[in-house]
Amino acid sequence: MDPCGAELDEAGLPPGYAPCFQSLPFYLDFARFGPPSRNVAECHASSLRNLASDPSAVDALAPVAARTEALAAALTGRSSADHVVLVPNTSSGLFQLAFALQGGAILVSPQEFPANVYPWVQAARRGGPAVCWLTPPDGRVTPEAVAAALRPEITALAVSAVDFRTGYRADLAALRDILGERLLLVDAIQAFGVVDLPWHLADAVVTGGQKWLRAGWGSGFLSLSSRALDRLGGSLSGWSGAVAADRFDGLLHEPERSAARFRMTNPDLAAVAALETSLQLFASAGPARIERAVATRIDALLDVISACGARTLLPLSPRERAGIIPLVLPDRDPKIVGSALRDAGLTISIREDHVRLSPHATTPFEAVERLAAVLRALAPPRHLRHVSSATPS
């Protein structure tokens, strides 16, 4: 039962949520790909079945685009769907932003995931804003690091809401304060669907649906503040982003004023329908409840990690983390650790200097126990400490 009297399951989620997903007890790789819900899989398949057999199916499916933009606008705290445009993935949205920024310089860390680096460099090479590198020693884009790096020519900051490597969760509210009228452009793919952040504070929130939203590939959204809509141009506007998108007269027409100006062409409607289904499930479960359920699993994994003498790349406080744990076992090659975890049936990502674990709200505590068994076998005995139970009380 939650404070409003709603029935909840043992993960603190509405009872209808978990059964939407197939059981994958040892899957700890949501930062790479989030296996879609049964609802998403069925929605995608049925959209294609309809398109294959029903001549009117395209027209019947078309309204899903506007509905999904409206839903994404609501979930990112925008006043209307005019602030949102569908994009096929995060990278496309970031490229749109990079080529729409006018003048000045963009501040970005070279340690961001490359999808949040290439667009800025590519745009700069073609006369766009200069790239100003932010290089905090431990890679965290903290408010202090940003404040120290700000120069008058910087007009925007590009940052991941959650860093793909360290798992560090950016402090959007503090960044907003420091940036003032400068644009705060957020790559949200490692955060949206796992942590409940004040998205309305960001001038741009861009995400694909294939990770924490569990919507599959092919659709995502770019959500823009009024400040961003005023400030950004529309240089990669395609034919469907123009006011007269249905006038085929050989002329280039004015781009829309709304976020629709960032459309290059029509979206993959089956992928958009899948995204709508995933956003509905996310909204109905409740972003804050999902965040709590993930945090409980992260805490249980961290207890085991510390009890086995392992650590994370950076020591992060609960407010600084989300769904990603970069695991390091001292004196053990991450490849050996990762292989042992895989041999034990866990799905994880192996990186050069760590093994990345990323559970979701549906991850059962069996996965924590399995991790403990593998780490205990690998850790030097002097590093072991007793852990009573992986399951929280």
Ligand SMILES: Cc1ncc(COP(=O)(O)O)c(C=O)c1O
């Ligand atoms: C932080 C971050 N941004 C962007 C991407 C790429 O996203 P997309 O494939 O939707 O362009 C990834 C993929 O792992 C990522 O971790």
